[in-house]
Amino acid sequence: MGVAPPPAWGRITSLIPRAMGGNLDNKELTPGAKLYLPVFVAGALFSCGDGHGVQGDGEVCVTAIETALQGRFRLTLRKDLRLDYPRAETPTHYMTMAMDPDLDQCVVRALRDMIVLLDEKRNLSREDAYTLCSLAADLRVTQTVNGSKGIHCMIAKAIVHG
Template identity: 65%
Template sequence: LPWGAEIALRPFFGIMGVAPPPEWGQCSSIEPRAFGGNIDNKHFQVGTTLYLPVFAPGGLFSTGDGHGVQGDGEVNLTALETSLSGTFRFTVRKDMKLNNPRAETATHWITHGFDPDLDDAAKEALRDMIRLISAKTGLAAADAYMLCSLQADLHVTQTVDGNKGVHCMIEKKLVE
């Protein structure tokens, strides 16, 4: 920056997704939805595992929208846009039932919610985190909800697309 401060690069792909359900017809890559798409989650860095519900044979994964760095919210319509290349490994997980993308970093579980209304996106991300915690720990939903109130963090992923994005994070050590 002109005054001497430096911003560290933290590259990630803003768009990662699979083909949407055929009954949805043509879908833009701009709005994130259950199939993924323009999620813009800055935590999707090297080593992160992304779990996506699959709606078409073979999944038909695609990626793009390389970002060199971005803050939560992507508030100015763009991040530091850049060209990226990546190597991906795909594993079919028939043991998982997903409504929306989930992610796993070395330290956290991440759930997502997408909706034109930011409050509804937050509710969706939180509800999926409650499901994840209940599945991993055996806690009743009410107890998982309380744990979220104590230890989970809601972040605005992006506000620039028609569907706003919110992600909920909890430390893995609390639920494994």
């Protein structure tokens, strides 16, 4: 799932996930989840595909159990959110995502974005948010197959909201 990239990027494939989304391969994006994407062009130009029936964290072998997609999507423009990278929300967790050829850079990005999210939700200092991430957030490998690796950082809403 993704939106059109910034025009300066030119024409690119959606196979490699980037800031605009694309082939996210995140098994947490199931019915009831909310995906938040930065919008780079008027109208966003949302698209989706590459549905998976089953996939582990860290899709490692080019494919999962591929399936058709059928569903209802509600698209809402959130002018109150200023995002550089995708975020998501499940019924139980907040999630930040990062994609980069270097898995270490993914970790840094996902954690930094989670620290920002925790400040937004709880008004925590950066230091307190960083400590909370160390205690309660989970870093998961999203995928490693597309030339650009992925990490998602998850924290339970029950922990964030006490």
